[in-house]
Amino acid sequence: MSSPQPTRVGKVGLPPGSLVHVGRRLTEKTCLTLFNFDEQHIEERTIAAVGDAVPYRNRPSVTWLNIDGLHDTGVLAALGEAFGLHPLVLEDMLNTEQRPKFEDLGDYLFIVMRVFMLPANPEGGIRSEQISLVIGPHFLITLQEKAGPLLDPIREGLRAGKGRIRKGGADYLAHAIVDAVVDQYFVVLEALGERIEVLEDRLMTRPTPDTLRAIQGLKREITSLRRSVWPLREVISRLSRGESEIFEEPTEVYLRDVYDHTVQTIEAIETFREVLSGMLEIYLSSISNRMNEVMKVLTIIATIFIPLTFVAGIYGMNFEYMPELRWRWGYPAILLFMLLSGAVMLLYFRRKRWI
Amino acid sequence: MSSPQPTRVGKVGLPPGSLVHVGRRLTEKTCLTLFNFDEQHIEERTIAAVGDAVPYRNRPSVTWLNIDGLHDTGVLAALGEAFGLHPLVLEDMLNTEQRPKFEDLGDYLFIVMRVFMLPANPEGGIRSEQISLVIGPHFLITLQEKAGPLLDPIREGLRAGKGRIRKGGADYLAHAIVDAVVDQYFVVLEALGERIEVLEDRLMTRPTPDTLRAIQGLKREITSLRRSVWPLREVISRLSRGESEIFEEPTEVYLRDVYDHTVQTIEAIETFREVLSGMLEIYLSSISNRMNEVMKVLTIIATIFIPLTFVAGIYGMNFEYMPELRWRWGYPAILLFMLLSGAVMLLYFRRKRWI
Amino acid sequence: MSSPQPTRVGKVGLPPGSLVHVGRRLTEKTCLTLFNFDEQHIEERTIAAVGDAVPYRNRPSVTWLNIDGLHDTGVLAALGEAFGLHPLVLEDMLNTEQRPKFEDLGDYLFIVMRVFMLPANPEGGIRSEQISLVIGPHFLITLQEKAGPLLDPIREGLRAGKGRIRKGGADYLAHAIVDAVVDQYFVVLEALGERIEVLEDRLMTRPTPDTLRAIQGLKREITSLRRSVWPLREVISRLSRGESEIFEEPTEVYLRDVYDHTVQTIEAIETFREVLSGMLEIYLSSISNRMNEVMKVLTIIATIFIPLTFVAGIYGMNFEYMPELRWRWGYPAILLFMLLSGAVMLLYFRRKRWI
């Protein structure tokens, strides 16, 4: 999340549809898992090649092929051939800096989303990954950059066969994955909310330029999150309004529910942005306040002692004819005068509420 | 209202439609009250279980079932079964961090709103609660997190039988509840307006960093209110334009009236936001002004006495040949000179309008 | 215009349509005047009760009933009955904190506008009042909170019978009233423009925190004006596009003209807002500039005299072996040295353009 610019530069000049992996290069092995299920039975397999999934393609039961790891462009090419995917779809799968979008290609839908993940150590930046979905009438293909626990609850649900998940079609399964991605945003938002609270405390007790930089850093993370949620909201809105025939009416109600959650996410993001702006204002005014305080100390000290030093200076002059110098009570009198002047000054400052 | 992030985290990974109470957990007993009325007669009962309301469901007279308290998910499940409610509707009822929305489910409408309540002590934060409505052709179900006096005037009206309330159908009753919720916003806005006036007075007399924090705090409360009113306005606008058949034409005129009130609320909110922004500017400029004043005092004192001290220093030097020191009128002359210099300085400052 | 919150609180809990006067309570008597005219003849009467207007209702000539004063809810109730007005229309007439709106109720149109009035003394705040119009095919009812000179030119025009005013129907007469209200905005805007110019002069010569508060005060008055003009523009736009059949085509051209005037008003308002924002920036930077000037005076004085005082201090030391003290020309030499140092400092400041 540190570099805001997209890294498509390596692709400049290549014809569209060229399968070049754009994004962080990952070294783990590509891993393919396959679920085939209907209400009664369920089959779960790890397969070696995309070709092993082809026989499932035309079965009436639902097939879910999950691919973790994108570095092996051969797998992608095989996938494209086996399922008749458009070259641009394959390119978008590999280009992991995509913004969320939804493309209706007639036989199947293509959805791209971003998943956000909390870092292992609480100080680290939030990472994001791309997840792609290809949804056909009876099959669902999901691609992730790296294996992760995001979809495990869905797998558990499939195995357990509770709820609608085994009864709904591939569209309901796809909805469940979108739902999981959006739920993950709440986890990330909660973590960001905690960081904001920590920053707010620090702002109250001891604001430093580092606090300012931390505020700006959080602002950027939230902007990056925002850039992923807004187009996702648009995607889900279009799906839930029945723009595609693959998503059937009963699933649309559930999509509207997910849509409500994305709107909630956006509202939380906008609130965070406002809170951070407010913190910036408090930071700037606290700097002014401290400067005010410093100035007051200086002014009080200088205003009391500079005139007194002047008086002492007068009686330090070496004129021959200074009658006061010979008075018996001259010294105590002048000390008393100085004391009184200082007290008057202090009273003046108290009345001005400086001390 | 202190934590801006939504608290759905506990639900991550659960299938949609799971009945888990999301929100503050309340310990009071769930309480069910039922009204059944037409223009001539009225019946009012407290019932023990949702099942007792089922026989009323198909009567031509209007039935209003009010449920206070959401912690007993069993009641919700029974409600869902008795009235054939969609699982997502039940989930939304329990998830008390919903934003206002309206869902047309064919046989019935589902409306979610937020009620705002003033705290018992005038310093406290404003609380908000969720109120859900299910509106069918002859019945109305309302759910609140906690029993409160919000709907008491409507109950009184029903018992007294004055006005349209007994003549209108379930849709008119639903409108009356929406109207009561919006009227409550005016109460809250008036309280916020008074707080803003108090803050404005404090800003004029003695602004402190606490004033700034109070301004920011009010801003957040108003933002939270705003987040509830904007979608409610959208909900009422859609209802009043006849989007649903359950709301009949005579009621739509009344809904347009409520719509006007929400627009008025929004305008008041936007005005408050502008006023608070203006107060922030006044706060910041008053800090600058005070620093200016401090600086002026310092400069006046230093500019008058530093040169005079220098003069005294000259005649404190121990040179052997300093003829002035031996002059008879040297000391009074130098005192006079100092007095005149000081006076000239003061005149200069007066001309610069510093004093 | 001092309290930004709407004052509907007194109505909370009452059923919609309850005739309670919301707004400032006025003590003058309600006054009803009636005009009945066509191209040839004109009749002008002051009537005692609404009932006296009923016989005119179905005449082919145009009838204009004007009511000044809203505190007598009995008059309103009679009006509702005599002309078959919807209870919500009557309620809106009484609730004098309405935003401008237009409601088509089939047989008649209902328009609410706000009139702005300059205060008697030039320092006072701008007052606003509500004016309601009910327009039927041959009659027009106008309601004002208080009798005022706003509609006098129209009455004069009717009596004189010049122009289209006697030839057009009730719709043309209604247009003339809307036109008078919008023209009144120009009067108020001109007064505000003069106040802004006065403030600008004060800002250039001697900005004080009061100037800032005056800027903020003007901003609020303009915001309040803006809140009335924007919805009025919408109302006139809808009328001029022929949304209602009561406004006939020849009058629509005139309404488009009024519409252009509201747009001009809005542009003037937006310009005023920009000008006031610019004044705020000038104010803030003038504070910084003055602080700069104060700092410069302090720095010049301190930088010249502190080193010189140090030199004087050296020769004020009581060491036994300080050969300079015994030199014949030591004292004049050191005085010369001090003079030169001061001159060098002054040259340095001149080169830095501080003086």
Added chain:
Amino acid sequence: MSSPQPTRVGKVGLPPGSLVHVGRRLTEKTCLTLFNFDEQHIEERTIAAVGDAVPYRNRPSVTWLNIDGLHDTGVLAALGEAFGLHPLVLEDMLNTEQRPKFEDLGDYLFIVMRVFMLPANPEGGIRSEQISLVIGPHFLITLQEKAGPLLDPIREGLRAGKGRIRKGGADYLAHAIVDAVVDQYFVVLEALGERIEVLEDRLMTRPTPDTLRAIQGLKREITSLRRSVWPLREVISRLSRGESEIFEEPTEVYLRDVYDHTVQTIEAIETFREVLSGMLEIYLSSISNRMNEVMKVLTIIATIFIPLTFVAGIYGMNFEYMPELRWRWGYPAILLFMLLSGAVMLLYFRRKRWI
């Protein structure tokens, strides 16, 4: 351009359509010139009265009547009668504070635009004038407040008969005038751009409060320009989309070209606004920077000499038992110590990069 408020106040209370000249009163004589042309022949006349133009009205060749000077309302009344113009059109022609607009009155179109003119002396404000067009199937009437060189190139083109100008109809001629007005905006924008560059230079070398006022002044001129271009863009967009039948298809391509130019103008205006905002930020930060510099000088001087003066003060004390005062090398030693302290201070400031 100095008074932002519209000056319609003199018309308040008059019925719409009253012919009163609103705007600056000009004393030159009204001047009427007439062109009648087709591809083969061309006739150019100065006529004495509007009536002289009537015989040309129904000729198949194109007639262009240009009127310079609006103060003679008799000419306008005659024009209205001769060409059957709507009273509101005549009123809009006289009211020279109109915003650009376009009105389709069936038989003819009415277009109002604003022309901007550079002042004679480069320091002066930019003036603006109103130009009105009435476009019929075979005739074009143009009205300007004052004779000017704006339309001279078009007259030259007509006389020379080059290009499409003699072949196109009245609509093409009207387009050419709109094009000339928009081209004039580029001239004004270039002049404003030069002023901005001058201001930028001044901002870099020696920013004063006058610079700030000049920035604000330019901002207002640009806002005023913007207020004229935005509605003109809307006018041209509607004409180029074929909203009126008087503008025929071949001319619409040319109008789209003019439309592109207005969009370019708007972009330049928006860029200027951004540049001026950036200049404001630079101005404010340069004030802060200069205050910083002043503070540094003060702090360096004070920090070096105040401690040294203190040391000198110690050895100026008159205690009887101060052994150092009698040491042979006491005086040189203390001088050396002071020199070293000063040097250490200077090194410290250098390390802090203050000097």
Added chain:
Amino acid sequence: MSSPQPTRVGKVGLPPGSLVHVGRRLTEKTCLTLFNFDEQHIEERTIAAVGDAVPYRNRPSVTWLNIDGLHDTGVLAALGEAFGLHPLVLEDMLNTEQRPKFEDLGDYLFIVMRVFMLPANPEGGIRSEQISLVIGPHFLITLQEKAGPLLDPIREGLRAGKGRIRKGGADYLAHAIVDAVVDQYFVVLEALGERIEVLEDRLMTRPTPDTLRAIQGLKREITSLRRSVWPLREVISRLSRGESEIFEEPTEVYLRDVYDHTVQTIEAIETFREVLSGMLEIYLSSISNRMNEVMKVLTIIATIFIPLTFVAGIYGMNFEYMPELRWRWGYPAILLFMLLSGAVMLLYFRRKRWI
């Protein structure tokens, strides 16, 4: 990119369609190259005159005519005649300050885009050039201000015959050129991103007024880029939605892909703008912080030594009766007292966290 105003002033007064080159005048020779290809064969020629391209015009194979250099208006006139182009199209080709646009002229489409180029030296400003496309059913004409390497990969692709480029029609070739232009934006954005990172580092270590000016400079470059990308996005959006029949359905999918890239570009631009705004805030607050630090040093020194100097001043007074002066331990006692006072001050500052 230094002058924000458009330079159309030289054209004011000329009739539309006049072929005058508006833009920087370039001295290289105009160079015409021609490709003619279908799936099987390909022909590549450099031609001397536009006339040589005419025979290719009606062939079923695709013809691409590329023209580098615009200064020879004769070539443009010949082109217009040979391919029947509208005079305004020719004018737009020559006017190289166009904003991106797309015009459907029935037989052919006209597209204008801007190409951005990195300067040779890394400190220089980003240059931009105009590229125009005329797309007919079987031919494509491209015009550039100057020969450049932008289209070389496409030429290579044509020669090699890989991918869709030889199979698609003129519309696919046009898409490839639009794609190349958009890809070039990513290159420029990456370079701007690197400059921003350099500036951010400088901001952290040593911010100067130059840093502020560099931030403002980058802001302007990004604004200029933005002004080119937003209308291009609109152009591509309209093409990809099938607004023109020349772009056939298979190519539309590829255009949607390019559209996604422009949206990504816009998001990167908006992010850059936010980052630069954040940097401005950091800059301003770092100035305040440094002033704070300077003030603290001054206050610490002054607060410690001014009171001590006063004490020394007291014992420098020449009163005859000052018993302390004669005490044996007076001098050491007063030194100790001074030391302790200074230490107490330092402790106070430490507790205030000033040191």
